[in-house]
Amino acid sequence: MENFVAYNPTKLVFGKGVVAQLGKEAQPYGKKALVVIGKGSVKKNGILEAVYQQLTEADISYTLYEGIKSNPIYEDADAAVAQAKAFQADMVVAIGGGSVIDSAKAIAAGYYVNHSVWDFYLRKAPAPTKALPIFSVLTLAATGTEMNMFTVLQSDAEKAKHGYGSPLLYPKVSFLDPEYTYSVPQNYTAYGVADLIAHSLEQFFDTSNSPLSDASAAEIIRLAMQYGREVHKNPHSYEARANIMWLATAALNGSLSAGKLGGDFGVHGIEHCLSVLFDIAHGAGLSIVYPAWMRHFYSQIEGKLTFLAQRTLHTNATANDFIVELEKFFTEINTPIRLSEAGIDREKHALILDNLKQNNPKGRFFKLIEADYNSILHLMA
Numbered sequence: 152m153e154n155f156v157a158y159n160p161t162k163l164v165f166g167k168g169v170v171a172q173l174g175k176e177a178q179p180y181g182k183k184a185l186v187v188i189g190k191g192s193v194k195k196n197g198i199l200e201a202v203y204q205q206l207t208e209a210d211i212s213y214t215l216y217e218g219i220k221s222n223p224i225y226e227d228a229d230a231a232v233a234q235a236k237a238f239q240a241d242m243v244v245a246i247g248g249g250s251v252i253d254s255a256k257a258i259a260a261g262y263y264v265n266h267s268v269w270d271f272y273l274r275k276a277p278a279p280t281k282a283l284p285i286f287s288v289l290t291l292a293a294t295g296t297e298m299n300m301f302t303v304l305q306s307d308a309e310k311a312k313h314g315y316g317s318p319l320l321y322p323k324v325s326f327l328d329p330e331y332t333y334s335v336p337q338n339y340t341a342y343g344v345a346d347l348i349a350h351s352l353e354q355f356f357d358t359s360n361s362p363l364s365d366a367s368a369a370e371i372i373r374l375a376m377q378y379g380r381e382v383h384k385n386p387h388s389y390e391a392r393a394n395i396m397w398l399a400t401a402a403l404n405g406s407l408s409a410g411k412l413g414g415d416f417g418v419h420g421i422e423h424c425l426s427v428l429f430d431i432a433h434g435a436g437l438s439i440v441y442p443a444w445m446r447h448f449y450s451q452i453e454g455k456l457t458f459l460a461q462r463t464l465h466t467n468a469t470a471n472d473f474i475v476e477l478e479k480f481f482t483e484i485n486t487p488i489r490l491s492e493a494g495i496d497r498e499k500h501a502l503i504l505d506n507l508k509q510n511n512p513k514g515r516f517f518k519l520i521e522a523d524y525n526s527i528l529h530l531m532a
Contacts, residue, residue: 155409159298161299161325163297165396167328171205174205177205177209183211183213183241184212185240185242185243186214187231187244188251190218192334214234216258219254223250227254228304229267232268235262242284245288247291248290252297254302256296257271258283260319264276279317281319285322288331289325291343292398300317301314302320329393341434343434344379345438348375350399353419358516364406371402373463376463378390378394412515421512422436425495428502428506429493429494438486442488443527443530447530460472
């Protein structure tokens, strides 16, 4: 087991009606909030109004930045930084899924500097020394960003997508009400399940020996498949929604990386090329890439796949059984497992390969070179 530091300062408030505590939690941090949302669904379902009420009761004035995309772009974060500065905001309140919260983190970091937030992601700027406090109201279970320090943005012009992390970007408090996910469309619910499974796998495929982390990753995957099937059949099952929400958070809040070297994340790098090129949902891209990646590296990971199979399926399951069952599960919940299922035909393969070469995703333990890109691309077709 590797040396590690366990640190997660985010306070998580989970359950029905927990947004009623937002005003009390935010009040000590100032009097002005930049509220950040996506394309407006939180206006229709009443969540935005509930947050406004909490801010008003806490005597916190607010301004709204609306329009964060599902694959968020840095230009929106820069525009929101300018709005936050003009308003002299004391905090950022993000209402949405991973794209909104990731953008809020960029805004929080960008508030105290005079350059584009994109410079952080390109490693062209020094690490931030301070950031606005962040509060998140989660509406989509997927990325785990509500309880970690990481953020991902993209540049459409550069056809590039990058991640960034800083301890300053842990949300101060995150509010998770499973009922807020009832209105999430079935396809995006499925993509969120695929995303949380992928996060568990990325940390599992690490060469370090950390038995508890490995067992925890396998159990998260098993439960994600169980409750993923349940929520697909019954979208208004509170228990299914609640479990999926907590599983997504636990998959990337640091607990699965304890005793490890940080996970591989080569699959995420490959998927970023798909989402930046074709604007497909991140989870949909991951459900396409991961089975192909596992088949490509099968000889190197057969033992670990067998462990997963026997923990998630049955004691006599084989390594190949896990891949087959994972694909079966993704198909059952209607998230794609092939590029063709996402409307990406073979004519686009050269474009994908060029972008892979441009962005050069490497993988930490299972190193990727151009020959690997070609093979995995063929397996994804």
